[in-house]
Amino acid sequence: MGSPTSGDLSGTAMNANETNSPSRFNIPRLVSRSLRGYWQPHLALVVGAALSTGVITGALLVGGSARRTLESLAKNRLGPFEYAATAPGVFPQADLAKKISRRTSWNVAAVIQVRCPAAARGGRLKIARVNIIGVDKAFANLSIPPGKAIISANVATALA
Numbered sequence: 001m002g003s004p005t006s007g008d009l010s011g012t013a014m015n016a017n018e019t020n021s022p023s024r025f026n027i028p029r030l031v032s033r034s035l036r037g038y039w040q041p042h043l044a045l046v047v048g049a050a051l052s053t054g055v056i057t058g059a060l061l062v063g064g065s066a067r068r069t070l071e072s073l074a075k076n077r078l079g080p081f082e083y084a085a086t087a088p089g090v091f092p093q094a095d096l097a098k099k100i101s102r103r104t105s106w107n108v109a110a111v112i113q114v115r116c117p118a119a120a121r122g123g124r125l126k127i128a129r130v131n132i133i134g135v136d137k138a139f140a141n142l143s144i145p146p147g148k149a150i151i152s153a154n155v156a157t158a159l160a
Contacts, residue, residue, distance in 0.1 A: 108138065
């Protein structure tokens with residue numbers, strides 16, 4: 001006679017509840033046993049999922065808020081501008097802004113930007129890179145009086 005470990009199971013008795021019938025392995029019973037037997041890993045999984053959801057939701061809310069704040073700051077500084085077209089190294093036609101405005105019915109303003117060195121006090125004081133921006137009358141949001149200029153704080157400090 002062989003032992004049960006040798007593969008001979010003829011001497012063991014099985015009742016009807018211990019058979020491999022499909023009714024023994026039902027899903028609710030399997031879930032219930034899993035939750036009872038492995039409650040700690042399941043709890044860790046639920047807590048981790050909840051924390052991850054909170055972090056991602058918070059990031060989306062803060063990111064959206066920051067984006068709206070930056071858009072608001074840009075609109076307050078620049079005015080109601082939506083598009084800018086640049087042509088580095090090329091000066092476009094003088095009436096290009098008017099032509100675009102007529103064809104598209106957009107409010108268009110011509111702006112020229114030049115990056116160059118600047119000097120003051122007879123050349124004794126020099127600034128390596130200065131952006132000079134020229135605007136036409138349609139660029140009314142800055143309301144710069146004729147013959148005046150707006151300079152940055154860095155340039156003002158360097159010129160002082």
